[in-house]
Amino acid sequence: MNSELLNEVTFFVLAIFVGIEVISKVPTILHTPLMSGTNAIHGIILVGAIVIAAGASSPVNIAIGLVAVTLATTNVVGGFVVTDRMLEMFKGRQQTKTPPSK
Amino acid sequence: MTTLIAIAYLVAAVLFILGLRQLSSPKGARNGNFTAAVGMVIALVATIPLLHFTAAGVTIIAIGVVIGGVIGTVGARRVKMTAIPQMVALFNGVGGGAAALVAVAELLQFGMHPALTIAFPSVFSIVIGSVSFSGSMVAFAKLQELMTGTPITYRGQQLVNGLIAAAIVGFVIAILAIASVPFSFLSLMVLALVLGVAFVLPIGGADMPVVISLLNACTGLAVAASGFTLNNFALIVAGTLVGASGSLLTKLMSDAMGRSLANVLFGAFGQVRTGTAAAATGQEGRSVRSASAEDLGTLLAYSQRVIIVPGYGLAVAQAQHAARELAELLEKRGVEVSYAIHPVAGRMPGHMNVLLAEANVPYEQLKEMDEINDEFKNADVVLIVGANDVVNPAARTSPGSPIFGMPILNADQGKNIVFMKRSMRPGFAGIDNELMYDPKTIMFFGDAKDSLTKLAAAVKAA
Numbered sequence: 001m002n003s004e005l006l007n008e009v010t011f012f013v014l015a016i017f018v019g020i021e022v023i024s025k026v027p028t029i030l031h032t033p034l035m036s037g038t039n040a041i042h043g044i045i046l047v048g049a050i051v052i053a054a055g056a057s058s059p060v061n062i063a064i065g066l067v068a069v070t071l072a073t074t075n076v077v078g079g080f081v082v083t084d085r086m087l088e089m090f091k092g093r094q095q096t097k098t099p100p101s102k
Numbered sequence: 103m104t105t106l107i108a109i110a111y112l113v114a115a116v117l118f119i120l121g122l123r124q125l126s127s128p129k130g131a132r133n134g135n136f137t138a139a140v141g142m143v144i145a146l147v148a149t150i151p152l153l154h155f156t157a158a159g160v161t162i163i164a165i166g167v168v169i170g171g172v173i174g175t176v177g178a179r180r181v182k183m184t185a186i187p188q189m190v191a192l193f194n195g196v197g198g199g200a201a202a203l204v205a206v207a208e209l210l211q212f213g214m215h216p217a218l219t220i221a222f223p224s225v226f227s228i229v230i231g232s233v234s235f236s237g238s239m240v241a242f243a244k245l246q247e248l249m250t251g252t253p254i255t256y257r258g259q260q261l262v263n264g265l266i267a268a269a270i271v272g273f274v275i276a277i278l279a280i281a282s283v284p285f286s287f288l289s290l291m292v293l294a295l296v297l298g299v300a301f302v303l304p305i306g307g308a309d310m311p312v313v314i315s316l317l318n319a320c321t322g323l324a325v326a327a328s329g330f331t332l333n334n335f336a337l338i339v340a341g342t343l344v345g346a347s348g349s350l351l352t353k354l355m356s357d358a359m360g361r362s363l364a365n366v367l368f369g370a371f372g373q374v375r376t377g378t379a380a381a382a383t384g385q386e387g388r389s390v391r392s393a394s395a396e397d398l399g400t401l402l403a404y405s406q407r408v409i410i411v412p413g414y415g416l417a418v419a420q421a422q423h424a425a426r427e428l429a430e431l432l433e434k435r436g437v438e439v440s441y442a443i444h445p446v447a448g449r450m451p452g453h454m455n456v457l458l459a460e461a462n463v464p465y466e467q468l469k470e471m472d473e474i475n476d477e478f479k480n481a482d483v484v485l486i487v488g489a490n491d492v493v494n495p496a497a498r499t500s501p502g503s504p505i506f507g508m509p510i511l512n513a514d515q516g517k518n519i520v521f522m523k524r525s526m527r528p529g530f531a532g533i534d535n536e537l538m539y540d541p542k543t544i545m546f547f548g549d550a551k552d553s554l555t556k557l558a559a560a561v562k563a564a
Contacts (some may be wrong), residue, residue: 011335016342033456038122038318039190041122041340042325047146050149065162075174077174087131
């Protein structure tokens with residue numbers, strides 16, 4: 001096992017613990033936005049898609065690269081925008097606390 | 103140069119972690135999403151100097167980003183709040199697909215004999231990413247009602263699914279052992295796509311949120327695996343964070359439904375059929391009470407405590423505003439109104455809170471299940487608006503029922519129960535509801551929004 005792989009495995013294991021720890025106290029009302037937010041974060045695959053698409057030259061690679069970048073961008077952009085829309089509602093609720101609604 | 107990139111990735115990873123943390127508290131949630139988005143931009147920008155672009159490469163990246171950006175933005179902006187769950191499924195599925203494709207491209211580049219440290223994560227990413235893609239698409243189709251939301255089961259289903267899984271494992275071992283030819287991972291991908299479909303088919307629409315959360319965690323792991331293939335730390339860390347937090351979230355969600363994850367995923371096999379059949383024969387020829395809007399308006403106007411139980415029917419009818427108007431009218435008359443929110447009301451945990459918040463329902467009136475369950479016995483009227491499974495006493499009383507063991511709202515303890523529903527049709531879980539035949543229950547049929555508007559008019563007149 002080379003040292004780079006060992007580093008990667010270390011990051012992997014530590015990230016598991018951080019991932020579990022960081023959301024362990026989430027209230028039920030935030031389950032849906034949180035799921036959607038994590039969904040946007042795994043859109044990081046766009047980095048991977050760009051890496052493989054950048055050097056594409058053969059038709060097969062071009063096709064795979066194009067589809068991968070398109071799908072990954074949809075994931076990132078859609079994920080963050082839809083999460084923001086959900087959370088916007090929560091913010092709206094706090095504002096209406098001060099002036100009585102209609 | 104690479105040091106700079108590594109530092110940028112580290113910053114991105116920290117922002118993801120902070121973002122997740124803010125996302126799990128109501129105060130900072132929106133900022134959390136923004137924090138994570140900033141992390142994403144940093145990771146993306148930092149990657150560019152690392153690459154050698156071909157002309158074709160630049161072109162396809164530009165085209166892909168534009169198309170994906172438009173689909174993502176328009177999809178996310180246009181989607182109705184009620185359709186959010188399937189939108190999340192869709193965005194998750196495409197992420198899984200992208201992870202699988204990245205792994206395929208990388209394997210192709212390494213030719214026939216990739217090292218095991220490349221081959222293993224690649225194959226893992228292809229399998230999990232493909233399962234996540236096709237599984238999410240089925241979840242989308244079920245929630246969008248492009249196909250039936252009830253579990254699709256047949257004899258020997260478990261065996262068939264088991265065989266597909268076994269074939270995949272066989273393929274993986276073969277690929278790792280005797281070096282890969284492109285054809286073999288194409289077949290692997292097809293098999294994994296089939297497994298994704300076969301795996302989600304027997305799961306009922308009501309359980310889709312848990313499935314989507316699980317597939318979300320899977321996509322995270324597939325992304326992490328692609329990170330190992332590409333030796334990319336950003337992918338490994340972000341993917342693993344999602345994989346781990348997504349797995350925990352999946353467990354929290356099934357806990358909120360009072361079920362084990364295994365029960366959610368495999369519970370439908372053979373069980374639901376017998377359950378519905380028994381329920382259907384049991385209910386034949388039984389009568390229900392119904393009443394006019396005027397009668398109900400009077401009942402509501404002269405009561406002291408009213409608890410509204412909103413459910414998915416309220417969401418589809420976009421009746422959250424009508425519900426708030428009725429509640430305001432009642433409050434003007436001195437009636438105490440609160441909303442009982444079941445953890446899985448709507449179609450996902452927290453979904454109903456989002457919808458009611460959109461309609462400016464005061465936060466103090468929203469009561470979580472544990473908080474309000476003891477108050478039902480003091481309620482003069484329990485107004486059930488398009489909810490069904492979350493108030494079904496079968497969850498307490500009938501062990502054969504697919505929802506048995508799910509914590510429910512004690513709506514049946516109210517002094518009067520007004521059950522607003524489009525028809526006698528069973529709810530999302532596909533089972534009949536005893537509560538509709540309860541002598542205290544009055545059925546009020548119709549679209550939730552129309553019915554609430556009629557009731558509001560009747561309350562005004564009363």
